[in-house]
Amino acid sequence: MMVDIATYDGKLVESILGQRSVQERAMEHSRxxxxLAKQIARQRRLPQCIIIGVMKCGTSALISFMNLHPDVATAPGESNYFNNYYNRTLEWYRSQMPLSRANQTTMSxxxxxxxxYEVIDRIYAMDPNVKIILVVRDPVYIYRSSYALHIEHWTRVFPLGAHLHVVDGAKLISDPISELRKVEAFLGLRHYISGNNIVFDHERKVYCRVSRSGVKLCLDKAAKGVKHPTIDPAAEAKLRTYFKPxxxxxxxxxxxxxGWT
Structure with a gap:
């Protein structure tokens, strides 16, 4: 039987093109x-990690740096839920959280x-497995003297190491990567933050984060935190004697x- 080569080739090409079209449609459907799955999975979740501290100790710098991590979703601002707004529902608190995926750690x-102290049991009631990160700095410069008293209340509910981690606020400003690596380990996150996304700005004399799009973002609060307030030497000596024990x-x-000596 004679076969029309042109007709045969045409059908073969048409068949191949048709197969490619089906494959392309399947790939588009899969994408x-x-x-859609990612959009559905993104929802507002209660925080699995809460950062605490005192004024000017570095909590803003910490959450800003942790925002670099793709496995972390950070809440904007401070909700003050467990102290000022505890009369509101947990759903209200959840509404203050960012959209996140199931494999991300929501941080507030x-x-x-x-x-x-009243917030300690309230946080535990929300989630006994929540991780607490405490940021501290030399009390001489931030006028706080009761770290020891406060931490004892927290560690009764949230054990050190397993559920509570302490960050050196001064080192977070002077050597952020080493402190952030410890935070990643504490939260069980893969090591992601490095010299590729945190760089030193020689003009501002402060470390800045580099966004995933390559934009350098420097924290004004972090920059302000580099210099200590001026204290009369005699007054500082008295404060150090008082704070030492x-x-x-x-x-x-x-x-x-x-090393607060």
Missing amino acids: AKRM KTANYFEK LNQRFYQIVGHDF
């Missing part, structure tokens, strides 16, 4: 399903929780000497 901060007690509790 659409993945995008309210610095003054540290000194509000309190600091030593704090070092013993957390198992780390911060």
